[in-house]
Amino acid sequence: MGTSALAHHSRSMFDQTKQTTLVGSVKEFQWTNPHCWIQVLVPDPSNPGAEPVEWGVEMGAPVELMRKGWKPGSLNPGDKVTIVINPLRDGQHGGLVLSVTGPEGKIIGRPAETAK
Amino acid sequence: MTNIVRRIASRGVPLAIAAWLIAGCLFPVGGQTSSKERIKAFAKLPDWTGIWELDAFVGQADGQQFSAEGQRRLKEYAAALRPSFSSEYQAKYDEIRKKIEAAIAADPDHPPVTHDPLCAPPPFPATSTPGMYQWQVTPEEATFISTVGAVRHIYTDGRSHPPKDELWPTLMGDSIGHWEGDTLVVDTISTRKRLYMGELSGFFMPMSDQLHFTERVRMVNHDQMQIDYTVEDPVALAKPIHATIVHVRVTDFSRMVEETDCEQNERDPVVEGRFKTIVK
Numbered sequence: 001m002g003t004s005a006l007a008h009h010s011r012s013m014f015d016q017t018k019q020t021t022l023v024g025s026v027k028e029f030q031w032t033n034p035h036c037w038i039q040v041l042v043p044d045p046s047n048p049g050a051e052p053v054e055w056g057v058e059m060g061a062p063v064e065l066m067r068k069g070w071k072p073g074s075l076n077p078g079d080k081v082t083i084v085i086n087p088l089r090d091g092q093h094g095g096l097v098l099s100v101t102g103p104e105g106k107i108i109g110r111p112a113e114t115a116k
Numbered sequence: 117m118t119n120i121v122r123r124i125a126s127r128g129v130p131l132a133i134a135a136w137l138i139a140g141c142l143f144p145v146g147g148q149t150s151s152k153e154r155i156k157a158f159a160k161l162p163d164w165t166g167i168w169e170l171d172a173f174v175g176q177a178d179g180q181q182f183s184a185e186g187q188r189r190l191k192e193y194a195a196a197l198r199p200s201f202s203s204e205y206q207a208k209y210d211e212i213r214k215k216i217e218a219a220i221a222a223d224p225d226h227p228p229v230t231h232d233p234l235c236a237p238p239p240f241p242a243t244s245t246p247g248m249y250q251w252q253v254t255p256e257e258a259t260f261i262s263t264v265g266a267v268r269h270i271y272t273d274g275r276s277h278p279p280k281d282e283l284w285p286t287l288m289g290d291s292i293g294h295w296e297g298d299t300l301v302v303d304t305i306s307t308r309k310r311l312y313m314g315e316l317s318g319f320f321m322p323m324s325d326q327l328h329f330t331e332r333v334r335m336v337n338h339d340q341m342q343i344d345y346t347v348e349d350p351v352a353l354a355k356p357i358h359a360t361i362v363h364v365r366v367t368d369f370s371r372m373v374e375e376t377d378c379e380q381n382e383r384d385p386v387v388e389g390r391f392k393t394i395v396k
Contacts, residue, residue, distance in 0.1 A: 011180070012220070012227040013384075013391055032381035034235070039396060056395035058383070060180045063263060063373045064246070067366075068178055086179075090225040094395035097179040112177035113184055 014086040014096040019116050022055055022083045029075035031062050038075060038100070040083060055093040057085050068110040079103045084115050157255035162298040162335055164251040167366040170244050174364060180246070189362075193244070193316040196359040205352040208322045219389075226390040230320075235378035240288045240307045241329065242266030243343055244316045247375055248366055258293060258300055258333075265376040270302050277305055285309060285325070302331040311347065316361075324351035339365040 024042035036059045041052040059065060062072070075081065080103050085095030099111030172190045175183030182190065201209055219228035238245045247263035260268040270293040277283070277290050289307035293300050305328055310320040332344040340362060347357040383394045 013225065013393055030381055033375055033377040034380075034382065035384075037381070037383060054396050056383070056393075058393075059178045060176070061247075061375045063248075063369070063375055064176070064180070065178060067369045068176075070178070088225075088393055088395070090393075092393065092395045094393055098177070098181070100178065109178040110176075112179055112181035114181065115177075 011096060013088055013090070015089045016086050018087055019098060020085050020087045020095060022057070022081075022085065024052060024055075024081065024083075026075045026077055026079040026081055027054060028077060029072075031072040033061055035059060036062055036065055036070075038081070038083065038097070040081060053093055055083075055085075055095070057083055057095050057097050059097045065109060070109045074108055075100075075102065084111075154255060161253050161255065161295070164253055164335060164341070166250075167369065167372065168249045168251075168341060168363040169247070169366050171362040171364045172244075173246060190316065193313075193359065193361070197313055197316055197357060199311070199321060199347075199352075199357055200354040202352055202354050205322055205324075212320075212322065223390060226392055228390050229386050235376065237265035237267070237287060237376070238262070239310075239312050240268070240304060241313070241331065241343075241345070242268060242288070243361055243363070244313050248369070248372060249363060250372055253300075258302075261372065263372055263375045265374065270300070272300070277303075289329075296332075299332050299334040302329070302333065304329040304331070322352065323349050326351045336362075 022040055022042050024040045027039040027041050028037075030037040030039070038057050038059070040055050040057065042055055043052040044050050060068075082101040084098040086098060087095040098115035100108045102108045172182065172186045172193065175186055177183075199209075216228060216230050242262055243249070243260070245262060245264050245266065249260065249262045252259040252261065256271070256273040258270040258272055260266065260270070266288070268288050268291060270291040272293045272295065274294075275292060277292060283290060283306040285306060285308045287308065289304045291302050291304040293302040295301070307327055307329070309323050309325055309327060311323050311327070312320045326349050328348045330346040330348075334342055336342045341364075343361045343363070345357065345359045345361065347353070347359075384391045385394065386392075
């Protein structure tokens with residue numbers, strides 16, 4: 001009997017044994033149901049001339065995020081962020097948010113207890 | 117009011133008719149008790165105002181990860197809710213579980229849908245879903261509402277369940293209740309033939325049309341409510357399930373905001389029975 005099912009989908013598409021840290025800038029913050037998403041542009045430090053890679057990272061529903069300290073305007077395009085995720089298993093550039101550190105180096109919201 | 121009646125009567129309107137007219141204006145809905153009687157009935161009811169959530173969800177993180185304490189509670193709930201099936205229903209359950217396990221093994225990257233429908237209101241009892249809950253308690257009905265779309269009507273006006281030929285399986289079934297002191301005792305039949313307790317039970321457990329729930333709901337203290345469940349099904353279960361669920365008062369938010377709008381930005385759509393995440 002599983003105990004990890006989300007409200008509306010399983011979270012087993014995310015590899016919970018792995019954590020990936022994304023350092024980049026916000027392209028878009030989607031304050032939407034059923035989940036909020038951050039689209040983040042991540043440059044490759046070893047290849048500064050290359051186009052940054054766009055990642056899509058998933059969070060909870062808006063109300064639940066607001067209860068943890070988020071607001072619809074907590075992130076804006078261009079904001080520098082560091083986001084720790086459990087990446088998608090299938091190799092796409094996406095994941096489940098574990099923690100978000102905002103432009104002033106402050107943690108936004110409530111990070112997962114397992115976040116490194 | 118007596119003076120008004122006398123005044124109208126003095127103008128030639130028979131007293132009984134005047135009284136009836138005034139009563140009709142003051143208590144316009146036929147068959148209801150007078151407002152004084154209703155106020156007395158309200159005064160006997162417990163105060164369940166506020167917003168509540170399942171204790172296991174307290175401390176959840178941005179990505180909906182449970183706290184260590186939340187995970188501990190979920191394990192306890194899952195153990196309490198584990199059914200002892202009859203041999204017939206154990207076979208049905210094993211078949212469902214095997215199918216799900218085989219589907220996961222075939223493509224672990226894209227989990228199969230194990231419960232449906234994904235964006236419809238959660239089925240009965242809907243008391244262990246994510247989101248927030250609220251009770252509206254009146255002398256005639258207790259209503260349970262959740263931000264993920266559940267609305268349960270529990271009639272406490274002394275009625276019985278409808279006759280069998282007026283019942284059919286529904287998402288919330290048919291609930292009647294009565295008060296034993298400050299405890300609401302709820303009797304529910306005619307739900308769909310399955311048991312689903314959201315986060316607590318994993319996926320739908322097959323049940324028969326004999327499925328019958330009894331819930332005892334009470335406020336344990338100002339910040340905690342408790343629901344004791346008895347789940348009976350003489351066909352599907354070898355013995356009844358007994359479990360207790362705890363709701364705690366939400367103190368970090370003060371309004372109910374619905375969260376059922378899955379169409380707005382669905383980025384984990386189901387493709388051929390599996391979740392396929394859209395990353396951009």
